[in-house]
Amino acid sequence: MLPAMADCPQTSLVAVAGRSPERARRFADRFGCDAATMEGLLERADIDAVYISLPPSLHGEWAARALHAGKHVLVEKPIATTAAEARTVVELAADRDLVLRENFMFLHHPQHEAVAAMIAQGRLGELRAFRGAFCFPPLPEQDIRYVPELGGGALLDAGVYPLRAAAMLLGPGLRVAGATARVRRSDGLDLSGQALLVSPSGVLASVEFGFEHTYGSSYSLWGAGARVTVDRAFTPPAGYRPEVVLEEQDHVEKFTLPAADQLDRSLTGFAQAVAAGGAAASPGETRWRQDAVAMMELVDAVRTQAVRVTVDG
Numbered sequence: 001m002l003p004a005m006a007d008c009p010q011t012s013l014v015a016v017a018g019r020s021p022e023r024a025r026r027f028a029d030r031f032g033c034d035a036a037t038m039e040g041l042l043e044r045a046d047i048d049a050v051y052i053s054l055p056p057s058l059h060g061e062w063a064a065r066a067l068h069a070g071k072h073v074l075v076e077k078p079i080a081t082t083a084a085e086a087r088t089v090v091e092l093a094a095d096r097d098l099v100l101r102e103n104f105m106f107l108h109h110p111q112h113e114a115v116a117a118m119i120a121q122g123r124l125g126e127l128r129a130f131r132g133a134f135c136f137p138p139l140p141e142q143d144i145r146y147v148p149e150l151g152g153g154a155l156l157d158a159g160v161y162p163l164r165a166a167a168m169l170l171g172p173g174l175r176v177a178g179a180t181a182r183v184r185r186s187d188g189l190d191l192s193g194q195a196l197l198v199s200p201s202g203v204l205a206s207v208e209f210g211f212e213h214t215y216g217s218s219y220s221l222w223g224a225g226a227r228v229t230v231d232r233a234f235t236p237p238a239g240y241r242p243e244v245v246l247e248e249q250d251h252v253e254k255f256t257l258p259a260a261d262q263l264d265r266s267l268t269g270f271a272q273a274v275a276a277g278g279a280a281a282s283p284g285e286t287r288w289r290q291d292a293v294a295m296m297e298l299v300d301a302v303r304t305q306a307v308r309v310t311v312d313g
Contacts, residue, residue: 056151
């Protein structure tokens, strides 16, 4: 994010902060900005907005601190670790008319707009099913995603991606019908899982996630007339040209789309909302906040309903 901020014409990188003053200073020297303590950064009058890249268990707390300090907030996903915490932060942003966005960068990639256009044009026929997956190999043993106290686990790190994609394409009102999780014997941390959902219109959805797999990042939508598939759905590199595949009974079309930098688009969209004068001046901000809470409601439901399988890990 720091290189993106330094390169974005709509942002000026003012200061970085972290738990280690030495590391903060190294980053500050590299990117030509000030180093600060986390508390000190929020007290600065020359800062309009902050980006929060802390572990998930600290997202809600520090987003709230930044909002109390009058700063607009771009916070890494997920916005919090529970729906209740998400609601608290969202209500605070609304009360203070501050922009609050959850940094799901993939939402800003135009390949998903191409899929939505196919749905709107009736290319798939009536939708029947959605399937999404985001999985990758085991992480280094010391990775924070293996620390329960920091909001670790596969659901909060990987599962939120296909859940968010399902909500993006199927609309609000998704309900969790069932879930399973493979959890670590030593502490119950979830290493992988799956969930079944249903939309208000009756579209069935399944999502898979985890960090004990070979890499996979995709989703597909199946309709009465055709199926569309998107590979590298969540983390396409900036120079990657996506290929969207449409399969009909006796016909296959492949659409190669222009490359797009979803990180830059996410940052630019946030900066534009801030520059417009805050949340009230950007009507779309209400939807961002509603979607963030709805996402955590799905996460809570997956947690509650998951049948847990204990594994060594």
